Amino acid sequence: MTSLAIGSWRVTYRGRPAHAAAMPHRGINAADAMLIAQVAISAYRQQMLPGGVVHGVVTDGGEAPNVIPGLVAANYDCRAETAGDLAELQARIRACFEAGALATGAELAMEAVGNDYADLRQDLDMCAAYRDAAQGLGRVITDHPTGMRGGSTDMGNVSHLVPTIHPSIGYDCGDTIMHNPEFTRYGTSAAADRAVLDGGLAMAWTVIALAADTGQRARLLDRLASRPAPAR
Secondary structure (H helix, E strand, O other), X not given: OEOOEEEEEEEEEEOEOOEOOOOHHHOEOHHHHHHHHHHHHHHHHHHOOOOOEEEXXXXXXXXXOOEOOOEEEEEEEEEEOOHHHHHHHHHHHHHHHHHHHHHHOOEEEEEEOOOOEOOOOOOHHHHHHHHHHHHHOOOOOOOOOOOOEOOOOOHHXXXXXXXXXXXXXXXXXXXXXXXXXHXXXXXXXXXXXXXXXXXXXXXXXXXXXXXXXXXXXXXXXXXXXXXXXXXX
């Protein structure tokens, strides 16, 4: 299992507030600009490459129903299977936001939030060592379909420079899902504490196993020595 490349934006439209009944023609509706962008993004989803995901939330959408919104803002994420696919997706999504500005006359500002994360490249030999360690602790290994991806992480950037794994470890959380308030309750259980300890111990055993294997140690040190210089 790996993860998607991701880039995040803060998107702001600035229009001109006006009374929505008395003088709507004097206003520039920033909310309409955002609406047009959202419709354009939804229409484009059919043509997105596999793995392409766009999601966002409007954080500022106007103050009163009788005032045409002069400022509307949102946070948006774009995800893709590779950094190259992400750049292509972001170009198209940027055009969707520009369409909202063009259609309404609102002023558009798009600001990158944080750093982009690259897709995660798991080192298969390191994964095998971790698998053995986790099984030695009595953990049941779940095989995910090849190419299955979930979320995004800055470990993706690390994995493009040095051999990397980013394993997950689970515990019983019923039918709930992550980012759900009910999930928090399961995170305080003894099983959750055991999972954290087993995960740390399995990682330590993985390092020991790789260091003790002369072939793997040489391979990993060679990869480390030949890694590309990080971008500055």
